[in-house]
Amino acid sequence: MPNQKKSYIYSPSGESEYYVLQNNLVSNDQELSKIVESQQLGSLSEQEVISKLSERLKDSEQSKKIAEKIKQQVSDEYKERYIEELKAQVDKEYTQQIFRQLEKSYTLFQELKAKFLIDHSKEIKQSLINDILKDANDDDDGKASNLNSLISSKVDSQINKQNYLSFIFNDLIFAFKPKTESIPKMQEGDSIGGNMFREVLNPGYTKEFLTKERVELKDDVFKDLQDNHDNLVKALHNLDPPLPQFYSGDGIVINGGGVFMTGAIITLIQLRELGSKLPVEIILNDSEDYDDHICKTLLPKYNAGCKIIQQELGDELYRKLKLSSFQFKVVGLLVSSFDNIIALDADNLPIRNPDYLLFSEPFLSSKFLLWPDIWHKGTSPLYYDIARFKISGPPTKRQGLKNDQDYGEYVKKNIDNEVFFHDLQGTPPGIGAETGQLVLLEVVIVELLYQPYT
Numbered sequence: 001m002p003n004q005k006k007s008y009i010y011s012p013s014g015e016s017e018y019y020v021l022q023n024n025l026v027s028n029d030q031e032l033s034k035i036v037e038s039q040q041l042g043s044l045s046e047q048e049v050i051s052k053l054s055e056r057l058k059d060s061e062q063s064k065k066i067a068e069k070i071k072q073q074v075s076d077e078y079k080e081r082y083i084e085e086l087k088a089q090v091d092k093e094y095t096q097q098i099f100r101q102l103e104k105s106y107t108l109f110q111e112l113k114a115k116f117l118i119d120h121s122k123e124i125k126q127s128l129i130n131d132i133l134k135d136a137n138d139d140d141d142g143k144a145s146n147l148n149s150l151i152s153s154k155v156d157s158q159i160n161k162q163n164y165l166s167f168i169f170n171d172l173i174f175a176f177k178p179k180t181e182s183i184p185k186m187q188e189g190d191s192i193g194g195n196m197f198r199e200v201l202n203p204g205y206t207k208e209f210l211t212k213e214r215v216e217l218k219d220d221v222f223k224d225l226q227d228n229h230d231n232l233v234k235a236l237h238n239l240d241p242p243l244p245q246f247y248s249g250d251g252i253v254i255n256g257g258g259v260f261m262t263g264a265i266i267t268l269i270q271l272r273e274l275g276s277k278l279p280v281e282i283i284l285n286d287s288e289d290y291d292d293h294i295c296k297t298l299l300p301k302y303n304a305g306c307k308i309i310q311q312e313l314g315d316e317l318y319r320k321l322k323l324s325s326f327q328f329k330v331v332g333l334l335v336s337s338f339d340n341i342i343a344l345d346a347d348n349l350p351i352r353n354p355d356y357l358l359f360s361e362p363f364l365s366s367k368f369l370l371w372p373d374i375w376h377k378g379t380s381p382l383y384y385d386i387a388r389f390k391i392s393g394p395p396t397k398r399q400g401l402k403n404d405q406d407y408g409e410y411v412k413k414n415i416d417n418e419v420f421f422h423d424l425q426g427t428p429p430g431i432g433a434e435t436g437q438l439v440l441l442e443v444v445i446v447e448l449l450y451q452p453y454t
Contacts, residue, residue, distance in 0.1 A: 161246045162314050165334065169317060172239070176232035180221050189214035195376040197399075197431050204400045205430075207381050208417040215380050226386045244339075247442040250358050251338035252278050255329045256346055257285035257309070261294070263346030272302050274353040278342070280304035283332035286318070287311070309335055329435070338442065345436040357439045369439035373432035377422050384427070395423035399430040 190213050195201055217225070252271065256264030264282045271280065282299065284290055284306055295306035309328065310318045312335035323331060333343055340358050344350070363369050376399070384391055393415035400420020401410050413419050422430030 162312065164242070164246055165313055166317055168334070169313075169321065172232065172235055174320075176228045176235065178228050179224050183215065183217070183221075187216045189216065192378045195378070196374055197372075197376055198374075199376075200400060200402050204420045205376050205378055205422065206400075206417050206419060207415070207421045207424075210378065210421055211381055215382055217382060222382075222386065226388070229386055230388075242339075242442055247337065247339040249338055250278055250340040251336070252276070252280045252342045252344060252354070253333055253336045253338065254280060254282050254344050254346055255332050256282035256306075257289050257328055257332070260346035261289065261291070265294070265298075267344055267346060267349060268299070268302055268304055270349050271354075274350060276353050276355050277303075278355050278358075279338075281307050281336050281338070283328075283336065284308045285310065285323070285328055307332070307335055307337070326435075333438075333440075333442075336442075341438070341440055341442065343438040343440070348436045354439075363439050367441040368444050370433040370435070371437055373434040375432040376420075377428070377430050377432045379422075381421060389426055391424050391426040393419065393424055395419050396425045397423040397430065399423055 192205070192210065192214070195205060254264045254267055261282070261284075268280055268282070271278075280299075280303065282295075282304060285308075287308060287310060290306065290308055299305050309323070309331055313321070313331075321327075321331070329343075329345075333341060342354050342357060344354075357363055357369065381391075394411040395415070397420075398407050398410060400423050401407065410419070415424060420430060421427065
């Protein structure tokens with residue numbers, strides 16, 4: 001033990017040292033003291049020392065006393081260290097708990113700040129303009145007017161979500177739109193039909209099956225698509241996260257446009273009966289879908305409200321987009337208010353409270369959850385060429401192989417016309433995704449806007 005002399009019992013030729021007890025313990029036992037003194041004087045041999053120690057310690061009562069003393073020594077020395085380690089552990093856990101509370105508080109602060117900016121945008125804008133004009137001390141009315149417009153534009157970019165959405169579509173999506181408006185009907189080829197995932201057809205969805213007599217692209221069209229794809233992906237990677245003024249908090253989004261309002265309300269009530277506490281936004285396509293009683297009276301009773309795509313985008317951009325079918329669903333997610341979203345179709349009836357999905361794996365690490373469909377994926381190999389996927393053989397999956405067939409034989413087959421294309425290395429999973437429900441981060445939605453051109 002530190003800072004205490006050891007009582008040596010035997011030291012053979014200096015190679016190693018043996019000792020039994022600390023001095024303070026030996027000094028309290030006369031018999032042990034005599035043995036130690038005799039050993040130190042050299043009057044006892046090694047065997048005699050061992051014999052006397054054994055004789056002294058064989059008494060059970062004395063052994064118990066010595067053991068108790070040793071136990072007390074150990075307790076006295078290590079008690080302080082144990083207390084320090086315990087305090088460090090408590091401090092660590094307490095710090096983590098406090099950090100989690102502060103993190104929540106910071107998130108709440110950001111949300112409140114964003115709401116304040118939106119609610120008081122006019123006053124903030126006017127105050128900024130007045131302060132800057134006062135500091136500028138410029139008597140030139142023309143310059144002051146231009147400065148006023150410039151400041152208004154800058155402030156709007158931070159507060160006006162419609163401007164942000166206009167940037168996303170005009171400066172990203174439309175800017176990298178392919179020059180080829182559409183593929184001629186004769187170049188579209190035949191439809192592949194449908195292949196349920198539990199079935200393995202022969203021939204299956206091989207590369208040859210998915211390309212022969214399917215979509216054909218001329219070289220200039222292919223290059224146009226690939227170049228614009230590259231530019232858009234690069235722009236999306238460089239895009240800053242959306243401002244908290246535009247998206248914050250967690251919530252559920254249901255597409256209720258057109259004929260889907262009734263289903264959306266049923267899904268909302270089902271969520272509340274299951275115990276869901278998250279706010280809900282029902283997305284409407286345009287002003288024709290809007291019902292004042294439903295949106296202002298009924299839905300607020302269930303902590304829900306309406307968002308109208310046409311109103312959020314503005315009439316000009318809404319007309320320019322010419323949205324149809326599933327495009328409404330993707331754009332509807334973009335106009336919602338939430339940062340972390342559980343998206344549900346109006347005909348999707350949950351049987352369990354889905355709130356937990358936002359606080360569990362794999363969402364916490366991936367920020368994007370998809371559910372499998374019942375179909376084999378029939379994506380054209382041309383798309384993977386345009387998107388520069390690196391696809392090669394042999395197969396690394398066996399989705400195109402029956403359960404009773406030998407995988408060892410499968411890897412020997414021709415990868416062009418005998419192997420399921422989405423079994424090849426570098427391809428995504430071969431089962432389609434059912435988008436009736438999604439869990440995703442708002443920033444992912446901008447990337448989904450690529451969908452109109454795929």
